[in-house]
Amino acid sequence: MSLLEVAGVTKRFGGLVANRDVSFTVAPGELVGVIGPNGAGKSTLFDVVTGFQRPDAGTVHLDGEDITRRRPDEISRRGVARTFQKLRPFTGMTALENVMVGAFQKTGHVADARDIARRALASVGLGDKADAHAQGLSTGQRKRLELARALATAPRLLLLDEVTGGVDQATVPGLVRLVRDLHAGGLALVVIEHNMRVIMEISQRIVALQLGQVIADAPPADIVRDRRVIDAYLGESWRA
Amino acid sequence: MAHGRLALGVALLAAALLFPAFVTLPYPRDVLIRIFLFATLAQAWNVLAGYCGQISLGHAIFFGTGAYTSGVFVARDVASPWAAMLVGALLAVVLSQVVGAPVFRLRGHYFAIATIAVGEIVHILAVNWDFIGAARGLYIPIKRPDSLVNFQFHQSKAVYYYIVLGLLLLGLGVTRLIERSRLGYYFRAVREEQDAAASLGVPVARTKRVAFAISAALTAACGTFYAQYLLFIDPESVLPLSLSILICLVAVLGGVGTLWGPLVGAVVLIPLGEVTRIYLGGTGKALDLVIYGALIMIVSVVQPAGLVGIARRFRRAA
């Protein structure tokens, strides 16, 4: 039984079709990468899955339960966490407080939430920055913060939107290692990425989107050889 | 440093409690009553706007609810004003939920304007509603002898002082409790980044409603106090837009989102209003608003965290 099942999702914004009949599944503990040029509908897909947008057609099932029309906070409580492409830290709070907001999903006590938050921060390597103001963190640190925040909700499925976007090259390997460790710990992940090297490295399967449609859904080795993907996205240099 | 702050707090509280015993002149006491009243009102508003980020510019409707509930109850001898305070608070909570349900779906400026619209609608309705006295207002019958039950004290207004001080302490206490609880974190998360909060499991709509309810109840309680203190209420004194604005002003000047901001704001603004009124005669009423307006502009630009924010900056620099 798949953990996440997206079936026939279509989402229109006025005349623009952001997602057209998108279908794919994610098994428990699987790491699925999502690629596609800008405007392919990747972030919209995340919005639909996490309840920020309602699809015009199609369904989303989590562990067999229909979550298509559920609110984002309800979906989060069912074990789905996400990060945003445009980072949204709670700027008025410290890093620890940021993560505590996520931790409170699991407990009503401030002290317990604080513990969970500290551990989450440590797991992403921000343990020493717990009391720093979120505003003062660098982009790479903010990415980790969002990750910690999402992790504090103890999700079964984590959706990462461009986790290596906007950070300098030196920080990328650290983030990649982090994602790998999370996967190794049994977490199912769906990762949107532009950095092809990263996504090839970590994904068990890749879903390729173009103009809102799924044009391929296969392991990395096969994706690289898929004609349509190459034409749409990868370019000649990736031909094996 | 915590000891120093605690000592200061205790000292202030003691001073506040002992004040009427030492100063029997009615005027300073009345000023303090007004300060405490507005501080509590601003604190109530602060819970919704400062901590939860929903800027309501029509809060007077709750004040009016509290005032009119007790006014009607007492005028028609239905029940004791204290019962009325509870009922008023309850009505205010209901009103907040009814208004909040549709209006909270709006964001930012739209929300603010909607609250103005609601405030004005209620104002107009009240002016035309004969049951509560319409534009003529409502006189609350004087009941002698002074009694706590009747919530009227004519011999010495000192008891009013303690009641409103109690309200203020209640407001401060509630805010403090919220600040340190999960609810407080949720409030702030909703204020900062509503969507991110939702993605973390924060029930955004419900959080806003709770904030609104708390804020409304406290504001209504103040309204009941006001009715019993002045013994006359009319739509112009308890429901106008200018009252909603004044409540915001006090909170914003002192510092939204902070525990002590509203009190600081009231301590500065109310006496300022009195001073300009006394020394500047007829035009004084407007001149204090001129100063208010200028202050608000300056505060918004320079330090949105208000006077409390400015004080913090000094302390950090020191």
Add this chain to the structure above:
Amino acid sequence: MGLVYALIAAGLSLIFGLMEIVNFAHGEMLMLAMFASFWTWALWGLDPLLSLPLTAGLLAALGWATYRGLVRFILDAPMLAQIFATFGLAVFLRSGAQALWGADFHLVKDPLVEGRLVAAGVFVGLPQLVASGGALLAFGLLYLFITRTETGLALQATAQDRQAASLMGIDTQRMFALGWAIGGACVGVAGGLLTTFFYVFPEVGAPFALLAYVAVALGGFGNVPATLAGGVVVGLVEVLGGLLFDPSLKLIGVFGLYLVVVLWRPQGLFGRF
């Protein structure tokens, strides 16, 4: 009257479209325009209609000054600060007017255009008619300016995409200031027109501003031409409300309309959001 509302609302919409700031002091600017108009009449006998260019100019300057002196600093500030900045200005201007000129009502006597028309059994005040015509004319001019002139197009570009516009060499700061100046001018013209038949007093701005907000919301924040429709609708609702219900309740219809529109179609009837 709806047309006058539309003119007032046009300024608001323009400002919002440019920088996503609602000018809570818009009503007070209108009030100042009316006072300016009134005083030029009282002191120098110039009819409000004749002093229109002067009023418009004055308010344009005020708008521009407001931008340079206040709004510029809060462009990126949290929403609370933005709301309260213009709010503070509103309070400041309103009480300032009261302090300077008292709270009394003033009325221009013997205006240039007086009298009434009777059409199909309905009395229409001539000054109101002229005001509507003037408002329509001003609106038309504004529309032409925005769509036909180079500056106007630059304004539109800045409204749609600030960064792209600046990359194309458009000075966004100047555009913003210009937006405020035009908004001021709109309000200046509207104020002058209103002074021909309306009472002038410090509180006069508020109701008009509220109606303007509704008009803008109806047309869609940022969509200037649509505010014409919005203004007309508001005017109609106001009159209808006055006829169907007690006149003192007519504003409820307008506010109720705002709530309905804003909840049902947040982008307004023609909006772009």
